[in-house]
């Protein structure tokens with residue numbers, strides 16, 4: 001059997017990245033990249049571990065007992081995450097999403113949420129603080145997350161049929177426990193939970209209708225996601241993709257016709273649609289309708305590397321700057337300078353050039369390492 005190469009630990013020596021000027025400029029308030037896209041959203045991966053082995057994200061044959069996860073000392077501490085978050089906020093970030101791996105596996109995650117919830121955006125408003133989870137631990141943590149100041153939750157759920165769901169999560173985890181978790185989160189005050197369903201042809205496409213019918217009766221918003229070529233280990237093929245247009249056609253045929261809704265924010269990943277009774281549905285069409293032109297997202301990996309695209313092959317080491325022995329003000333100024341110099345050089349638009357020679361040549365970082 002041939003060995004798979006997983007480009008998790010690519011090396012970018014910090015010394016090669018920045019040449020700090022003697023006098024560091026003040027933070028920008030708002031950064032724009034080379035395609036004039038503002039920096040607005042930050043996704044922070046808090047762990048590279050997960051309790052599921054979803055076949056499209058952390059397939060068992062790669063992420064097995066031999067797999068080397070990051071040692072604890074490599075992970076950013078909560079204090080370091082907060083310092084990084086402050087630097088991003090100084091450049092215009094207003095929304096932070098915690099991801100993983102499975103973020104609820106990070107010990108005392110509610111303490112990190114409490115610390116982040118005390119930060120304020122440049123205009124004095126609280127951050128929009130959200131988290132994506134597979135739902136396995138959500139029920140028992142929901143109250144603590146709410147009390148800590150988490151605003152919103154997204155739950156990944158790919159099927160309602162137990163056999164299909166277990167086959168996809170590959171750890172025999174039942175659907176009923178995820179649904180219970182969603183109910184418990186709602187009961188403690190998370191009002192509209194987003195439910196993300198990755199649709200893969202021949203695997204869970206028969207779940208499109210049951211999922212649509214089930215979540216239409218709830219206050220939550222189901223979002224269909226086109227199966228993407230994230231990372232290098234999920235064996236993606238275009239034939240595995242069921243387009244958002246095709247999903248809408250199937251819904252219409254089954255008597256669930258949708259009509260489009262206005263976007264709330266330009267940078268939203270999902271297009272919004274509604275059922276005849278008003279229930280909302282979202283579509284994330286990264287493959288067939290790329291939305292790179294409005295992408296305002298930066299990502300921080302579990303060990304503190306900055307990535308400017310979900311499909312990036314190279315990250316920039318901010319952890320080294322965090323662990324330098326500088327005065328805190330000097331350290332923050334250096335991190336802000338580094339973020340600015342990286343974002344202003346950014347020209348990523350992988351989904352728009354997918355399939356081109358330029359895109360095919362890249363070896364991509366795994367989603368479990370930088371979050372979805």
Ligand code: SF4
Nearest residue numbers: 292295309310350351
């Ligand atoms: S492919 Fe990269 S640039 Fe395009 S929307 Fe996704 S993360 Fe943003």
